[in-house]
Amino acid sequence: MVGHGLVCVILTAGHAQKLSKEIEADTSNKYSHLKGIPKALLPSPRGKRILDHWWDALNTRQLFSEVFLVTNGDKYKHFERWATASDFPLVNLINDGSTMPENAIGALADFELVVRTKNLHNHHILVIAGDMLFQQDSKFDIAQVVDYYFRNPDGDLAIYYEMEPSEPTTSRGIVEVCPETNKILKFLEKPSPEETTSRNASVVFYTFRCETVARVSAYLQEFPLVSQRTFGSYMSWLINDKKVTVYGMKLPTGFQLIGQVGLKDYESWVSYFASQAEKESTEPIIRRAYARVGLMGNPSDGFHGKTISLSISNFWAEVTIRESQTLRLIPHPLSDPTEFGSIADLHAISDKEGYLGGLRLLQATCKKFYHYCATRGIALTRRNFTLSYDTNIPRQVGLAGSSAIVTATLKCLMAFYNLTNKDMPKPLQPQFILEVEKEELRINAGLQDRVVQIYEGLVYMDFTKSVMESEGHGHYQHLPATLPPLFLAYLSNPSDSGRIHSDVAARWQQGDEAVVQGMQRFAELTDTARDAIERSDWEALAELMTANFNLRRELYSDAALGPENIWMINIGRNFGAAVKFPGSGGAVLGLLNDPAKMEEMRHQYQLEGCVVVDIIPRQPSPL
Numbered sequence: 010m011v012g013h014g015l016v017c018v019i020l021t022a023g024h025a026q027k028l029s030k031e032i033e034a035d036t037s038n039k040y041s042h043l044k045g046i047p048k049a050l051l052p053s054p055r056g057k058r059i060l061d062h063w064w065d066a067l068n069t070r071q072l073f074s075e076v077f078l079v080t081n082g083d084k085y086k087h088f089e090r091w092a093t094a095s096d097f098p099l100v101n102l103i104n105d106g107s108t109m110p111e112n113a114i115g116a117l118a119d120f121e122l123v124v125r126t127k128n129l130h131n132h133h134i135l136v137i138a139g140d141m142l143f144q145q146d147s148k149f150d151i152a153q154v155v156d157y158y159f160r161n162p163d164g165d166l167a168i169y170y171e172m173e174p175s176e177p178t179t180s181r182g183i184v185e186v187c188p189e190t191n192k193i194l195k196f197l198e199k200p201s202p203e204e205t206t207s208r209n210a211s212v213v214f215y216t217f218r219c220e221t222v223a224r225v226s227a228y229l230q231e232f233p234l235v236s237q238r239t240f241g242s243y244m245s246w247l248i249n250d251k252k253v254t255v256y257g258m259k260l261p262t263g264f265q266l267i268g269q270v271g272l273k274d275y276e277s278w279v280s281y282f283a284s285q286a287e288k289e290s291t292e293p294i295i296r297r298a299y300a301r302v303g304l305m306g307n308p309s310d311g312f313h314g315k316t317i318s319l320s321i322s323n324f325w326a327e328v329t330i331r332e333s334q335t336l337r338l339i340p341h342p343l344s345d346p347t348e349f350g351s352i353a354d355l356h357a358i359s360d361k362e363g364y365l366g367g368l369r370l371l372q373a374t375c376k377k378f379y380h381y382c383a384t385r386g387i388a389l390t391r392r393n394f395t396l397s398y399d400t401n402i403p404r405q406v407g408l409a410g411s412s413a414i415v416t417a418t419l420k421c422l423m424a425f426y427n428l429t430n431k432d433m434p435k436p437l438q439p440q441f442i443l444e445v446e447k448e449e450l451r452i453n454a455g456l457q458d459r460v461v462q463i464y465e466g467l468v469y470m471d472f473t474k475s476v477m478e479s480e481g482h483g484h485y486q487h488l489p490a491t492l493p494p495l496f497l498a499y500l501s502n503p504s505d506s507g508r509i510h511s512d513v514a515a516r517w518q519q520g521d522e523a524v525v526q527g528m529q530r531f532a533e534l535t536d537t538a539r540d541a542i543e544r545s546d547w548e549a550l551a552e553l554m555t556a557n558f559n560l561r562r563e564l565y566s567d568a569a570l571g572p573e574n575i576w577m578i579n580i581g582r583n584f585g586a587a588v589k590f591p592g593s594g595g596a597v598l599g600l601l602n603d604p605a606k607m608e609e610m611r612h613q614y615q616l617e618g619c620v621v622v623d624i625i626p627r628q629p630s631p632l
Contacts, residue, residue, distance in 0.1 A: 014132045015155065017067055019078040019139040020213060021049040021060065021088065022119045024110045031272035040272070047084040049140035050091060053279060063139050064095055066151045077127060078139065079103040079119045103127075115238025116213065121225045131219055133158075136240075138213035141264045142278055149260050153388040157258050158216040160384070164254035165221050167193055167244065168214035168388075170263055171431065178202055181210035182241040184248075186257040188434075191386040193255045196248040198241045209257070212264045213240045221253050258386040261427035293331035294424045298416035299627045300324035300408040301461045302497065302591035302598045305557055306470075306535035312517055312528040313474040315535040317488065317542070318461040320468075320627040323497075326400040326413035328371070330421040332392055338371050339397035361502070363404075367414045371396050373449035374418040381433070381441060382426075389426050396421070403620075406499040407592020409458035415442045416462040436482040438463045456483060458592075466490055466629020469539050473532070487629045488539060493547040495624040496586075496607070498577055498614045499596035511569040527564045531557070551587035551600045558589035570594065577619065584610035598624075 025048040032040045043051060049060040057065075067076055078101065080088045085104045092102050103123055107113045114122075120136055123129065135155070143149075158166040169184050178200055185195040185207045197205055228243055247253050265278040299320040306316035340347060345366035349355040375396070382389050396418065402410035419442060423433065433441065439459035446452040461468045464485055471484040516524045534557050541549040558578065567575055574590065577597045581588035586601035601607050611621045 015073055016129055016132045016134050017073045017076040018120060018123050018129075018134055018136045019060075019063065019067070019076065020116055020119055020136065021047065021084075021139040022079050022081040022105050022107065022113070023048070023116070023138075023140060024081065024083065024107070024113055025140070025269070026110055027269045028272060028275060035272065045087075047080070047087050047140070050087055051275065053142055058091075059142050060091065060139050061095070062143070063137065064097065066149065067137075068096075069151065072152060072155050073135070074132075075101060075127075077101045077103060077123050079105055079123050081105055081107045081113070083108040113235060115235045116240055117225060117238040117243050118229060118235075120240075121229060124222055124225065130223060132222075133216065133218060134222055135216045136213065137215075141212060141214075143260075143262050143264045149262055149388055150391040153383060154216070154258060154260075156383065157256075157386055157388070161256045162218075164192070164256045165218055165247075166216040166256050166258055167211055168260055169209040169211045169257055170260050171429070172208045172210045173263060176210070178205065178208065178210075181212075182244065183207050184209050184211045184257055191256050191258070193248055193257045196241070196245045198245055209259070210264075211241070211244065214260075214264075215240065215244070218253075221247070224252070256386060258388055259432065260388045261390060261432075293329050294421055295327060295329050296417045296420035296424065297325045297327045298413040298420065298462045299326075299465065300402045300410065300413060301458055302408070302495075302624065303457065303589075304467070304591075304598070305538040305553060306531050307457070307557070307561075307590060307592065312514075312531075313472050313477065314528050315472065315532040316457045316470045317535055317538055318457055318468055318470070319492070319495075319624075320461050320465045320629075321497075322625040322627045323622055324400075324402040324408060324410075326367075326398060326402060326410065326417050328396065328398045328414065328417035328421045330394050330396050330425050332425075333395040334393060336393040337395040338368055338375075339395060340368050341366060341398060341400075344368075344400070367398050367400065367411075369450060370411060370414045370445075371398060371418055373445050374415050375422065377441065377445045377449055378419065378422045382428075385432075387428065387432055392425070394425060403499060403503075403596075405503040406595035407590065408596065409462065409592065411452065412442055412446060412454065412458045413462055415445050416459065435463060436480070436485065440482060460485055464629060465627050467492065467542070467626065468629070469535070488542050489545075490626055490628060491545065492542070492626060493550070493600055493602050494607070496599050496601065496611075497591065497596055497622045497624055498581070498599065498619045499622075500573060500577070501618055501620055503573075503595040511565050513564055513569075524564060527560060530560055534560070547600070547602060551602075554587040554589050554598075554600060561590065576617075577614075580613055580617065580619075581610060584613070586610060 028048060032043050050058045053059045053062060067073065078088065082104055088102060092099050105114055105119050105122055167184065180199065183197045183200050183205055184193045185205060186209060187194055196211065228246060229238065232238065248255050299322060301318050301320050304317045304319050306314055345368045346358060349358065398414055400410060400414060402408050402413055404410060419438065439456050442459040443454055443456055446454050456472060457470060460470050467488045467490055469486045469488050476484050513524055517528065534553055538550060538553045541553060562570060571594055574594045578588050581597060581599045584601060584606050586599040588597050588599040591598035601610060614621045
């Protein structure tokens, strides 16, 4: 990165009069040791000073050819002492000569002073306010900021964060960011809530190209008042007048002690950040994703069709993440065995469970998550974690066990790094999960399972081509969660040995009329089933479930569906149940609203070596 000529400038020349006066006026002697101390050198959580955390983050020789710090004449000696003790080069410490607010020259003029006196006109420059307190100490990775800046050579870079609910927009510069390009569309200096819906707060944390650095002198000549010589005013001038392109990058951390803050502000934010850091370092985060059953339309989700699926509480995958010194992925003792009693045990377990456990799912999700954040302008905090998982979803019975592990892992990573649905919109999360499985692990899959595991409950999904192309994702709607009793039956020892490969997908791609019409019929059945569910017509729903399976059987053939799966369907039908596949095979989903026959059928399934489960629907998450 040194080859890019990247320089860093730290601004600490502000005169924090309000905070200094309140410390001086305090009669409790609690803050006597802080009298005369500049804001950047005040203690922060975990014992360090605010500036120490910035220096820890910036003191990476591979990123910056030089780091400069500009301060004022009143506090210069404090920073000189700090520089000597912190291995900061004294020659890079610059005094702007101001001694009080009345003769301050302004933050932008301080920046220009460094550029002019150190001849930095031909450098890329990262500039930060070194007296800002930020959450999670210095754990955000400055290398991610630098990398994202150089990914977009046509623009400058502005860092922003999402404000806490208690913070008013009138206290910050607010940016409106394009969700597709990450370009900043508008910069609003301390707007009222009526002026913008954005709560993305900009702080003095920018990376400028040479041409933008060159504009500073012209701006200072045009705006001579000190009140105009703020970075907020400069960025507003640049962005709102479209003089340059500025990209936005979100840091999952808050920045505080900005501007004229008082002792109460200092106390409260230091306490808040300390409690947050303690909570993050000690409390594990646990997230679950639930198995699903395809109620209608399966498998048309991969053919621009429509489906209805239900998440169920019976089976789940659970992932736990906690902070740790190194990043560790813990293998599951049952799904990722590494020790065996004998080679015969190894043979038996491998024959039954296969070779691919859940560890690869965790690793692939982490890799894809980092890539997503790096390319979309989200800088992750520099925290390591230990990731482990557990699951009780039966293998190879089509209940979306693999995607449940990926989904739960994604939920954990988002919570651990303080990302919200604004950072990865909820309709796009199923696509992320699908890409983990298809692109990273070469698992053939569609969106249906991932949608219902993100949204939960009973979900109607429309994947028609026009919707997908216009929205970039499907249309998803929660349906009433009240359903008749449903059951699931599956083989205790499933196998694909009796099935042959289906050519339906290839025929659909080729425009085969029978397959195209069949997929359209799946979508029609799904819309009719949605109407039946909304009016609680369970007799109609049962007929539609039967029609759904008959259509699948017609399109795919018994050979492709497999004799064991057809056999399980026939057991249910012999008792008058409406039975279909809930997924790709290995299990059947049924509706039989007759308690006496239900018990007889259960016994028959069990006699034939099947497991029978009464389905417990999972209540939906809010859309």
